[in-house]
Amino acid sequence: MTRVAFVLGSNGPDTLGRLKRLAFAESDAERFKAAISADHVGFSPIDPKGRGKEQIIKHFHEVALSSSDELLFYFAGHGYVSLGDFYLVLDDTIQTDLLITALPWDDIKKILKHSKARSKVVILDCCHAGEAVDHSFGAFRGDADRDAVEAVRQALAGSTASVLVACGRDGSARESASVGGGVLTSLVVRALGPDREKVDPSGGLSLSRLRDWAWTELDELSRQTKTIIEKPLLQEIGGPSYYLIKSIAPALTPPLAGGPAAQSIDIAAYSMQAGRLYDVLDLSALAKPGALGPDDPRPRLSQVFIPPNARESRPPQPLPRDWLIKQGIDPDRESAIRDRQLEHWQRTAPGPALELLAQPKARIAVLLGDPGTGKSSLARHVLVSLLSPEKSGASGAPWVTALAGYLPLLIELRDFIVLEAAEKVADLLDYLAYLGTQRGLGFNRAQVDWALANTSCLLILDGLDEIFDPAPRARIAKDIAGLASRFPKARVLVTSRIAGFDPRVFEDAGFSILTLDDLTTEQIKAFAESWFPLIFPHHPGEADRCRDDLMDALRNRPALQVLAGTPMLLTIMAIVAQHEPIARSRAGLYDQALHVLTHAWDLRRELDLPAESPLRHLTPPDKLDLLRLMAWRMQESHDGLRANSILEHDLREVLEGYFVQRWNYDAVR
Structure with missing residues (x-):
């Protein structure tokens, strides 16, 4: 197995706009070469023949075409974005002539895509490096010659493409004299050398382990320096996570004919059907008559979903005094414990829920929330956003970038428990196979098992609280913990109401526990600005009037403002505002909501009723x-x-x- 690394470092020109010449990029490249050429890593580093754009592109093209096993591209220096294009800054780059004097990332990506190397790895230690995290990297598009494209796919079956970058699209990569160079490069060099066993005790040093360890190190550094430090992002496409240690890296051989990996999941077909099933918002019964025409496109969940905040904690739950006494628990002592827990809860600052869930430490997590806080909507939004980030409008979001390359799989536990009782599915993974074959998602049990064992998956289990019987709920909780242990490459996300949630199984299994927060005023406003134009696509004046009525009502009635922090109640308020002015009191609002919803509630739907019913x-x-x-x-x-x-x-x-x-x-x- 041959491993070739094309290593490029440039401190840049003396001046490039506001950018200053770097101090460590070129020495970082030398440190990186030394680390990867060690016997236990086994790369053969190659310096570019020349320092100009054309020389570098020509030489890298030659290297990429000649490499047949593993190819790595490394760059340390300035990253620059102009007119939406991403450039790597070279020694003689001129700001006003980037096309000629800088290295366009698109050129490097095209060369990598044409290389037949079985594994392709990119490491970029530069600003804006997140621009290289691209869902088309390693993919093939077009239908001019389907046979040729399929032949290439078969030839590369089992291959991987990985991108490790120092920061997001709008981020800054740092260099520091205290670490002797760029932060990302310094971490990689440490991981390949003195900290190797700490990073990955198995000795393999996968890129995913490296990324997770780097996040932990940078979290600690942020706390010590009281500064915000950009964290590296990783995208992996294809098979298992790439291993940097040569002696441990698994051989990437084509899958056996007829084996589960031979028929990989068709992501395009899966994404399309998942959008039909989960990116839906059925407002036909709730919209004001005439607002939506029969030919108007139906609104999608992704068009109105507002990413909520969450806390990395859970609030204490009051238990009935009589129940505590029956259990032999001192109610007063329990109340004192609850007060301490409440104080800790209130001290925990909220943050963006999706970004918190994308952290490495939240690989396995439970997301709690009161009824109506949008747990199921969040689960569905995560699914459709990871499958189709552009269509869902989530492309470029930090959490999507952090989870790029993950295959999301959604289990709705309310649906699962019904199918299990009907003996249509035997277990949780059987349910996924049922969705694939019976509801058109396009995969079977063997493909699900293989994907979970060998690739990066995000397994979402929504609605643990909707299993009302405590015994099955406890059994399912143990099954979920078992899946998290059985598939260590997979991320697992469980949602549940706060009331009745038993944390013991999940805490024992190492799950992080987070709790959704109420919507902020800005989030409520963003929802209103998205909602009404969808309901009144042909009447912008009516949409503006309803939006203003809703926001005025919330501004002038604090009691209603509190209710609006719950997405479900906010949606009901928006529906009421479509029909009439919102009431002044909670009781009045509830009465309005009941009248609107009961008017739209069709008890006959999907029922074959006798004439006398x-x-x-x-x-x-x-x-x-x-x-x-x-x-x-x-x-x-x-x-x-x-x-x-x-x-x-x-x-x-x-x-x-x-x-x-x-x-x-x-x-x-």
Whole structure:
């Protein structure tokens, strides 16, 4: 196995606009060459023949075409973005003549894509390096010659393409005299040398382990220096994470014919069908009549989703005093413990939820939230954004960049438990196979198992709280922890309500626990500005009026402002605002919401009802009566912890009693 590295370092010209000549880029390249040429790494470093753009491109092209095993491209220096294009700055680069005097990243990428090396690795220690994190890297597009493209795919089956960069698209790479060079290069050199066993005790030093260790080191450095330091980003496409240590790196051989890897998941088809299933926002029953025409495109979740904030903690939950006494727990002592937990919760500063979840330390995580805080919407948004970042509008978001290359897989636990009871699926991964074959996502069980074991996957399990029976819920929690242990390459994200959540299984398994925060005023405003133009695509004046009515109501009524921090309640307010002015009080708003929602609630939908069924004739007041009876039965429950659900037996009693007593209907089925 041959390993070739094309190593380029440039301190840059004396001046380039506001950029100063660097002190360490060229010495960084020398340090990097020394580290990768060590026997246990085994790269043959190559210096470019000449320092000008044309000389470098010609030489790298020759190297890339001649390399048949593993090819690495390294650059240390200035990165520069002009008119949307990314350039690597060379010794003689002139700001006004970048096309001729700087090295366009697109040229390097094209050469890499044409190389038949089985593994391609890029390491960029420069500003704006995140520009190189590109979903098309290592991919093939076009249909002019499908047979030729397919032949190349088969030839490269099992290959990998990896990009490790010092910072995001708008970020700055740092160099420091204290570490003797660029921060990223210094970390890589340490990881290949003195800190090798600390970074990866297995001895293999995968790029993903290197990235995770670098984040930990930089977090500590940020705390010590009280400064914000850009963190390296990693994109990996293809097989398992690339290993820098030669003796440990697994051989990348083509998969056996008929094996699970031979039929890789068709990401394009998966993305298209996932968009149809999950990037949906059905407002047809809630929009004001005439607002949306029959030919208007249906609004998508990604068009109105507002990324929330979260805290890396969980709030204490008050438990009923009578329940504590029954369990032999001192209520006063429990209250004191809760007060201390509450103080810690309040001290924890919120941050962008998706960025917190993308951190290496949140590889396995639980995201908690009250009802209506948007946990399921977030789960679906993550899925469609990682599959189609451009279409979802999330392209370039820091969390998308951090998770670039991850294959998202979504398990909706409410749906899973129903299919499991019907004996249509045997376990959680069987459910994914069911989605693939029965709902058109395009993959089978063997492909799911192989992807989880061999590639970077994000397994999302949404709605643990929607498994109402405690015994199955506890079983599923253990199964999830088992999957996290079984597939160490995969990230795992679980969502649940706060109430009733038992953290023990997850804390024992090392899961991070985060909690969603209420929407801020700015987030509420952003939602309103997205929502109403979608509802009134042909009436911008009406959209502006409804938006202003909603924001005025929240500004003038603090009690409603608090409610609007919950996405579900904010959505209901927006729906009410489409029909009438928002009430002045909470009670008035709830009454408005119930009337709007019960008017749109079609109990007959998807039901084959007999002609005499009372469901054919229910009016909005009838629906309100039914809801009142259900709410009353839920509150009558002797178990205070179950006040947010109703047993099937109790629900049947409510429905049968209502129709028998008020409709004289004795054939309820």
